[in-house]
Amino acid sequence: MAVGVGATSAKTAKCGASSPRLRADAVRNRERIIAAARETMVEFGADVPFDEIARRAGVGNATLYRHFADRLELIHHVTLSVMSRTADQAESVLAEESDAFRALRRFVHAAVEEKIGALCPLLSDGVDRDHPDLLAARDRLEAAVEALMGAARDSGQLRTDIAVGDLMVAITQLTRPLPGSSCVDFDKFVHRHLQLFLDGLQAPARSELPGCAATLEDLRRRKP
Amino acid sequence: MAVGVGATSAKTAKCGASSPRLRADAVRNRERIIAAARETMVEFGADVPFDEIARRAGVGNATLYRHFADRLELIHHVTLSVMSRTADQAESVLAEESDAFRALRRFVHAAVEEKIGALCPLLSDGVDRDHPDLLAARDRLEAAVEALMGAARDSGQLRTDIAVGDLMVAITQLTRPLPGSSCVDFDKFVHRHLQLFLDGLQAPARSELPGCAATLEDLRRRKP
DNA sequence: GACCAACCGGGGTGAGCCTCCCCGTTTCCG
DNA sequence: CGGAAACGGGGAGGCTCACCCCGGTTGGTC
Known part of the structure; x- marks a missing residue:
């Protein structure tokens, strides 16, 4: 189910003045490493051995250290990748689907494939949450998802007491893989839960929510 | 069903013929270790260092090894503890609350405190899923939660296309803590999500669910 | 209240894993 | 086709964790 497009994410052409360009195979390997890292981290946690990531990417571990100074830098780029791909999803769904709430449903179910559940472990560690690239992504x-939600809200199909943060965190939690992942057909479960959750999002609201709606900015804040 | 008996966690008085009785402080420490293990495992994962568990329990690490031969045995008892406490909750809520769906809501929100999110990592590792004690718990x-759900279903407030497994897994996922737990007031979020999910559970169903309803037995099955 | 034994705590050790580097070889680009 | 950038695999160093041992302490019993 490769989402096709996906690409967008401006080519990694820049990278500072020091390296005028990157060799073709180097670029290819870099992409494969990030993809492998996303998969393995979402499966085994952010502290998965580098050798395992390298093995799955089909490269040597030295290549990994050549591209990323340390684990945090790799996590940083994985996070960017997940966010970018998810935003792609939101934008393309919004463009393709006429019915607003159906678009929201499609986006939520598509997020499973993007391994958005990986964001949660990643963001929690020691990454620099204030990095410009991260804030931009x-x-x-947020803008893409807010557009989706806004449309659904305007059409009267989405309850009005929730915000982007509520949706994203819930998706993240519901799609997180089980550590051992030994349960049969767990994906089927995930889509059931998402569907139930979406039903809860529909207007009219069936109950009053505790707390208050949260943006992604609210999530960035740390404990004192 | 009628398994109800359970007698709440029967005192650990037995334990084979070799040890006629356990000294009072030993029993106390054992309980504290299990409680600490539940907390730390739910926070850091099932592979949390034994020293950390011992530290939080306020005992030496040797005491831990004295009570549990290995990690798997500890995990086994933690799992039993979580299941037992959660069943207690379900039973008491059902007895106290007259409105069926309100009872279900109370149970779900109460499950957060029981660290039911710990079940997920625990069950996935290498524990003996066929152990008699585990099956009994x-x-x-399942009987306790099914009673809750059955009452809600009979009163026409709960959609009919879900089973105990659906609810338990969803609660487990939604209440799992973030690895770093560095986000402010995450508990507030959890209760929001649970509330939204519960709204999705209400009858009449707002959409058709993929897959099929699952029991706890279905969850026990492993991959081929 | 005193004895005996079960129980406890903390420090130490050995093993396993992971990170990171080094160097001969391969691949790309002009 | 030549130079250089990039690659891959193997290995050493370091770190953390599981597990054990022994002097001290606490609880139960007469």
Whole structure:
């Protein structure tokens, strides 16, 4: 179910003045490493051995260290990748689907494939949450999802007491893989739960929610 | 069903013929270890260092090894503890609350405190899923939750296309803590999500669910 | 209240894993 | 086709964790 497009994410052409360009195979390997990292981290946690990531990417571990100074830098780029791909999803769904709530449903179910559940472990560690790239990716993602939700809200199909943060965190939690992943057909479960959750999002609201709606900015805040 | 008996966690008085009785402080420490293990495992994962568990329990690590031969045995008892406490909750809520769906809501929100999110990592590792004690605890839990759901279903407030497994897995996922737990007031979020999910559970169903309803037995099955 | 034994706590050790580097070889680009 | 950037695999160093041992302490019994 490769989402096709996906690409967008501006080519990694820049990278500072020091390296005028990156060799073709180097670029290819870099992409494969990030993809492998996303998969393995979402499966085994953010502290998965580098050798395992390298093995799955089909490269040597040295290549990994050549591209990323340390684990945090890799996590940083994985996070960017997930956010970017998810934003792509939101934008393309909004463009393709006429019915607003159906678009929201499609987006939520599509997020499973993007391994959005990986965001949660990633964001929690020691990454620099104030990095400009991260903030930019976040703003783009928030804008795209807010557009989806706004349309659904305007059409009267989405309850009005929730915000982007509520949706994203819930999706993240519901799609997180089980550590051992030994349960048969767990994906089927995930889509059931998402569907139930979406039913809860529909207007009219069936109950009053505790707390208050949260943006992605609210999520960035740390404990004192 | 009727498994209800359970007698709440029967005192650990037995334990084979070799040890006629356990000294009072030993019993106390054992309980504290299990409680600490539940907390730390739900927070850091099932592979949390034994020293950390011992530290939080306020005992030496040797005490831990004295009570549990290995990690798997500890996990086994933690799982039993979580199941038992959760079943207690379900039973007491059912007895106290007259409105069926309100009872279900109370149970779900109460499950957060029981760290039911710990079940998920625990069950997935290498524990013996066919152990008699585990099956008994599971049956008791399933009966208690099924009673809750059955009442809500009979009153026409709960959609009919879901089963105990659906609810338990969803609660488990939604209440799992973030690895770093560095986000402010995450508990508030959890209760929001649970509330939204519960709204999706209400009758009449707002959409058709993929897959089919699952029991706890279905969850026990492993991949080929 | 005193004895005996069960129980406890903390420090130490050995093993396993992971990170990171080094160097001969391969691949790309002009 | 030549130079250089990039690659892959193997290995050393470091770190953390599981597990054990022994002097001290606490609880139960007469």
